Amino acid sequence: AQIATEVRRVLDSFGRPHTDKTQTGPTHIFNLGHGISQYTPPEHVTALVEAVHSHSRAMRHSQTA
Secondary structure, eight states, X not given: OHHHXXXXXXXXXXXXXXXXXXXXXXXXXXXXXXXXXXXXXXXXXXXXXXXXXXXHHHHHHHHHO
């Protein structure tokens, strides 16, 4: 739950999804390229990825509604 809350906070702080061609301004792309400790529990990484996908979809859906 805490991971999902933080994901929403980060994504919401950047506003509309990058797919909104009518808007300009900052966007955010989550990247797991580096910086995750080898000791991070895999289930935490899974929760992060799932939360990003879920909230990103919700943001895109609300954009078209």
